[in-house]
Amino acid sequence: MLAKLKSKWYYSAFAVLLLLLVLLPFNWFLGHYTSLMIFIGISTMVTVGLCLLMGYTGQVSLGQAAFYGMGAYISAILSKSHGFNPWLAMLIAAAATGAFAYIIGYLIFRLRGNYLAMATLGLGLILYILFRQLGQFTGGPDGMAGIPYLSIGGLIFDTPFKRYFLVWFFCLAVLFISQNIVRSRTGRALRAVHGSEAAAESIGINVAQFKVKILVLSAVYASLAGSLFVHHLRFVSPQPFDFLASVVLVTMAVVGGLASIWGAIFGAATVRILSDELLLGFGEWDIAIYGLILMVVMIFMPEGLFVKIKEIFERWRLRYRRKGAET
Amino acid sequence: MSKSVVLETRGLSKVFGGLVAVDRVDLAIETGEITAIIGPNGAGKTTLFNLITGVYPVSQGEMLFKGKLLNKVPPHKRAKLGIVRTFQHVHLFGNMTVLENVMTGQHPRSSYGFFEAALRLPKVHREEENITLKAMKYLNLVGLGTHVQQNALSLPLGQQKLLAIARALATEPQLILLDEPGAGLNILEKRELSDLVRRIREMGVTVVLVEHDMPLVMGLAEWVIVLDSGQKISEGTAAQVQKDRKVIAAYLGEEEV
Numbered sequence: 001m002l003a004k005l006k007s008k009w010y011y012s013a014f015a016v017l018l019l020l021l022v023l024l025p026f027n028w029f030l031g032h033y034t035s036l037m038i039f040i041g042i043s044t045m046v047t048v049g050l051c052l053l054m055g056y057t058g059q060v061s062l063g064q065a066a067f068y069g070m071g072a073y074i075s076a077i078l079s080k081s082h083g084f085n086p087w088l089a090m091l092i093a094a095a096a097t098g099a100f101a102y103i104i105g106y107l108i109f110r111l112r113g114n115y116l117a118m119a120t121l122g123l124g125l126i127l128y129i130l131f132r133q134l135g136q137f138t139g140g141p142d143g144m145a146g147i148p149y150l151s152i153g154g155l156i157f158d159t160p161f162k163r164y165f166l167v168w169f170f171c172l173a174v175l176f177i178s179q180n181i182v183r184s185r186t187g188r189a190l191r192a193v194h195g196s197e198a199a200a201e202s203i204g205i206n207v208a209q210f211k212v213k214i215l216v217l218s219a220v221y222a223s224l225a226g227s228l229f230v231h232h233l234r235f236v237s238p239q240p241f242d243f244l245a246s247v248v249l250v251t252m253a254v255v256g257g258l259a260s261i262w263g264a265i266f267g268a269a270t271v272r273i274l275s276d277e278l279l280l281g282f283g284e285w286d287i288a289i290y291g292l293i294l295m296v297v298m299i300f301m302p303e304g305l306f307v308k309i310k311e312i313f314e315r316w317r318l319r320y321r322r323k324g325a326e327t
Numbered sequence: 328m329s330k331s332v333v334l335e336t337r338g339l340s341k342v343f344g345g346l347v348a349v350d351r352v353d354l355a356i357e358t359g360e361i362t363a364i365i366g367p368n369g370a371g372k373t374t375l376f377n378l379i380t381g382v383y384p385v386s387q388g389e390m391l392f393k394g395k396l397l398n399k400v401p402p403h404k405r406a407k408l409g410i411v412r413t414f415q416h417v418h419l420f421g422n423m424t425v426l427e428n429v430m431t432g433q434h435p436r437s438s439y440g441f442f443e444a445a446l447r448l449p450k451v452h453r454e455e456e457n458i459t460l461k462a463m464k465y466l467n468l469v470g471l472g473t474h475v476q477q478n479a480l481s482l483p484l485g486q487q488k489l490l491a492i493a494r495a496l497a498t499e500p501q502l503i504l505l506d507e508p509g510a511g512l513n514i515l516e517k518r519e520l521s522d523l524v525r526r527i528r529e530m531g532v533t534v535v536l537v538e539h540d541m542p543l544v545m546g547l548a549e550w551v552i553v554l555d556s557g558q559k560i561s562e563g564t565a566a567q568v569q570k571d572r573k574v575i576a577a578y579l580g581e582e583e584v
């Protein structure tokens with residue numbers, strides 16, 4: 001019964017969010033924030049993957065920007081330089097990134113312990129260098145422009161208003177899928193791997209396989225986000241996929257709450273608004289501020305902002321109810 | 328040949344560097360019995376469990392489960408075959424509720440995967456309902472039916488151990504290996520544990536336990552196997568083993584029993 005109530009709660013939260021997101025761009029207030037909302041959606045997609053990987057399965061990735069960048073560059077190169085249909089390019093990018101993650105995961109997870117953090121750190125650095133140095137394909141440090149828009153039939157996603165809906169369609173799909181996975185046999189297996197690998201194995205969970213699978217899923221999310229990113233900006237350069245980007249993604253996941261799928265939106269939004277709106281004057285100091293945020297969140301709300309807000313809300317509701325009962 | 332053997336080992340050995348932890352051990356665990364493996368610290372009891380469940384690869388010898396060679400079966404597949412264990416250090420999933428811990432135990436008896444879960448296909452609902460019912464059955468069996476939504480680690484140690492047993496039972500095993508189930512429990516909890524082990528046996532599950540608590544072992548086990556320095560030095564009923572001079576010299580003689 002409790003599970004049913006809980007799932008009702010999820011669906012109503014989902015419905016409210018959906019309504020809000022649909023209404024938001026029609027509001028005069030949004031104006032130039034449409035672009036910000038698009039970036040929040042894109043970041044959320046990558047962050048959700050990190051939450052599944054880090055928060056649920058307990059495997060740390062410090063190179064998620066590498067998968068994000070792979071999606072971006074494969075989409076950009078195929079659609080612009082080779083004239084592929086952008087959707088096909090996106091699909092190929094996701095498949096290639098997923099396959100790449102599978103190989104990486106297969107190699108790393110044969111070792112015991114948390115080697116993923118180190119390996120992904122190296123991976124992120126290597127791919128960033130490749131994006132910069134493979135000038136004839138990637139445009140080098142200057143990047144490449146003129147990437148085509150996505151379109152469906154006659155509908156071309158050529159305005160931020162249209163792309164807002166496109167990005168949030170993908171983002172909500174990713175959130176929905178992830179929430180379903182978390183609340184399932186598969187989700188329990190992932191959390192079991194986090195809780196105790198020995199115990200998970202003893203009750204028949206193929207620990208290595210689940211780690212690889214979730215790494216692949218998170219890489220595919222990141223790749224899709226990267227593809228949307230380049231078809232939004234119509235421009236790609238190495239800088240958004242550097243080491244700092246990976247750190248910012250981890251910050252988003254931590255701020256939202258590592259073990260909370262919906263928290264990813266909060267984390268992505270908080271960090272995005274900080275970086276795109278509030279921290280512009282800080283220049284290179286922004287990385288210090290991300291560090292500070294990471295520390296503060298880890299110390300005072302290790303379960304993340306989203307969980308903390310939910311807690312405060314629950315407490316407030318209980319107090320309100322008690323007062324109602326007294327009078 | 329009157330009874331059938333569920334688990335058999337022949338010349339089973341495990342060598343760590345220069346140390347022979349398990350030394351040419353022959354076992355025949357009979358179906359439906361409660362067998363205890365005893366021995367002083369470092370006798371190789373837990374290593375034996377780790378070999379049977381596949382945590383360590385075997386150095387030499389073979390293990391047969393219901394007549395089939397077990398040596399090369401990957402550890403996670405042994406639960407599906409019907410072998411499950413508990414741990415000396417409990418190893419609950421601290422990031423889950425009591426109920427979810429036991430539901431996770433149903434993993435080898437359910438089948439839907441990433442794809443079905445992602446789209447929440449009808450199969451998911453059907454299996455989840457079954458998984459929840461089964462989990463509740465095993466929680467009630469160990470007497471934790473009222474603690475369902477609590478975090479697993481918020482339980483006192485005695486109940487944590489019962490929860491670990493419920494989780495193991497949820498894999499619907501034919502053979503359950505209990506690694507020091509009585510350690511850290513008080514007298515009352517030990518009595519409950521004994522009752523539970525008997526109930527498990529009545530369900531048709533073969534029980535093998537490693538235990539230091541002699542009164543507990545002697546009261547429960549129908550067959551006792553004694554290990555010392557990796558070797559099997561004696562086996563028999565509790566009464567027979569207690570009289571064995573080799574056992575007294577190696578183990579019982581050093582303690583007051």
